[in-house]
Amino acid sequence: MPKEERPIIRTTAGNPVCDNQNSLTAGPRGPVVLEDHYLIEKLAHQNRERIPERTVHAKGWGAHGTLTITHDISKYTKAKVLQPGATCPMIARFSTVAGELGAADAERDVHGFALKFYTEDGNWDMTGNNTPVFFVRDPLKFPDFIHTQKRHPRTNLRSPTAMWDFWSLSPESLHQVTILMSDRGIPQAPMYMNGYSSHTYSLINAKNERIWVKMHFKTCQGHKFYTNAESMEVIGKSRESFQEALFGGIERGEYPKWKFQIQVMTDEQAEKFIFNPFDLTKVWPHADFPMIDVGILELNRNVDNYFSEIENLAFSPSNIVPGIGYSPDKMLQARIFSYADAHRYRLGTHYESIPVNRPKCPVYNYHKDGAMRTFRNDPGNPDCYYEPNSFNGPVEDPTCKEPPLKLDGYVDRYNHRDGNDDYTQPGNLFRIFSAQEKQNLFNNIADAMHGVPKEIIERQLVHFTKADPAYGEGARKALIAKGVLK
Numbered sequence: 001m002p003k004e005e006r007p008i009i010r011t012t013a014g015n016p017v018c019d020n021q022n023s024l025t026a027g028p029r030g031p032v033v034l035e036d037h038y039l040i041e042k043l044a045h046q047n048r049e050r051i052p053e054r055t056v057h058a059k060g061w062g063a064h065g066t067l068t069i070t071h072d073i074s075k076y077t078k079a080k081v082l083q084p085g086a087t088c089p090m091i092a093r094f095s096t097v098a099g100e101l102g103a104a105d106a107e108r109d110v111h112g113f114a115l116k117f118y119t120e121d122g123n124w125d126m127t128g129n130n131t132p133v134f135f136v137r138d139p140l141k142f143p144d145f146i147h148t149q150k151r152h153p154r155t156n157l158r159s160p161t162a163m164w165d166f167w168s169l170s171p172e173s174l175h176q177v178t179i180l181m182s183d184r185g186i187p188q189a190p191m192y193m194n195g196y197s198s199h200t201y202s203l204i205n206a207k208n209e210r211i212w213v214k215m216h217f218k219t220c221q222g223h224k225f226y227t228n229a230e231s232m233e234v235i236g237k238s239r240e241s242f243q244e245a246l247f248g249g250i251e252r253g254e255y256p257k258w259k260f261q262i263q264v265m266t267d268e269q270a271e272k273f274i275f276n277p278f279d280l281t282k283v284w285p286h287a288d289f290p291m292i293d294v295g296i297l298e299l300n301r302n303v304d305n306y307f308s309e310i311e312n313l314a315f316s317p318s319n320i321v322p323g324i325g326y327s328p329d330k331m332l333q334a335r336i337f338s339y340a341d342a343h344r345y346r347l348g349t350h351y352e353s354i355p356v357n358r359p360k361c362p363v364y365n366y367h368k369d370g371a372m373r374t375f376r377n378d379p380g381n382p383d384c385y386y387e388p389n390s391f392n393g394p395v396e397d398p399t400c401k402e403p404p405l406k407l408d409g410y411v412d413r414y415n416h417r418d419g420n421d422d423y424t425q426p427g428n429l430f431r432i433f434s435a436q437e438k439q440n441l442f443n444n445i446a447d448a449m450h451g452v453p454k455e456i457i458e459r460q461l462v463h464f465t466k467a468d469p470a471y472g473e474g475a476r477k478a479l480i481a482k483g484v485l486k
Ligand code: NDP
Pocket: 132, 175, 179, 182, 183, 184, 194, 218, 283, 284, 285, 286, 287, 424, 425, 426, 428, 429, 432
């Protein structure tokens, strides 16, 4: 473009800038004069370029896409976004959990699998992971767990001792530890992993009947993963391998897809289920709760601006639409609070009005003002700033009220480890691994335990053995073979 047709640089107030090369100085050797407000504006903006990175899930990759409903689950849900034939624009963000913003992509970690659907009833966020379970089942332990994944206060290094100390003292983590240390611990790129709601949610139909649900997004690209050795090689060449694969693939027109399926459980089945169906460390066996096809998720458009569309992207499990509800899962209950709170801190009170987070439907409520309230604080009529009012202000919609949830029992601090079987399901997973997958699991565990004190290793081996004696034995042999355990 000829220079005269290019846009003019302006200050943030819109005034044309005459010189973007030379500061305003007293004489050619300086000093700089205070009057150079454009220099000051540039430096001040640079100082404010960073926003707090996410405490967890800081490193992420995402893209826009579409959810298409191909099957009829209307007997379970009235959610408009889940009716047969519905298509809904959406955006996905995948992430590692522990690494900071600059961490390498191909690291062994649980991976976030967060989806925001822009439905006509507002945003529905599915803030899942690439694993169907989690390390802890009581949210009181979540900050402790995350501290073990982050840097040691003195060394400022990640600490395998802290990780295995916590895991070996928290048997409920064994299921997730087994998945993390398995082949699926290092996917090759987001397209090659499944997503799971992990939590139990509920679906509510047109008769206002509730059924419990778990959601699964199964990769159509197949599972592809790196071994530890391969990931080291990949990271040696590029720390951005996921971004390259996801962004590059979509640019080339290779649109990744996932099959959206659900499992459902009635109240009667929930009563009889051998485990607490709301325990985040457990899955629902496929044989008892078969998969039901729902639709296809496709990612087909890269973002135009990573910061404004991915860094500013804010998911919260509190964002649900009529026809989808929560469950008593204690971890879900905590996340309903914690995610929105994290965004208020990270992005500000009005984070939901940032374009990528803004619902596609009109939003009216009686919240007022605050920092960066750049949009009207009334529904078009300035007399409507309280409720009830006589000026046709927005009103509640009782049709989206959920059916009552029957609960019984006393308020208490119940020991979540009392009588809880933490070993059968990790053992079941171990037993479906091939001989090679088992050996990879043992080797990955041994690699991850370098430098961990013997008593912690021995305590963890007890858990592996309780899941399956061959699990404990194989892990011990690999630890000895790699010189980690004498
Ligand atoms: P199934 O044999 O019906 O299912 C086994 C599941 O294991 C499949 O979904 C498979 O995923 C998944 N799987 C295979 N390798 C791994 C791995 N390295 N990490 C995580 N998942 C893996 O058995 P059940 O339903 O009875 O479950 C048995 C065990 O399978 C469970 O204890 C649990 O650990 C694991 N699992 C179960 C899930 C469930 O919702 N029931 C979901 C995911 C795992 P895929 O279909 O992609 O091949």
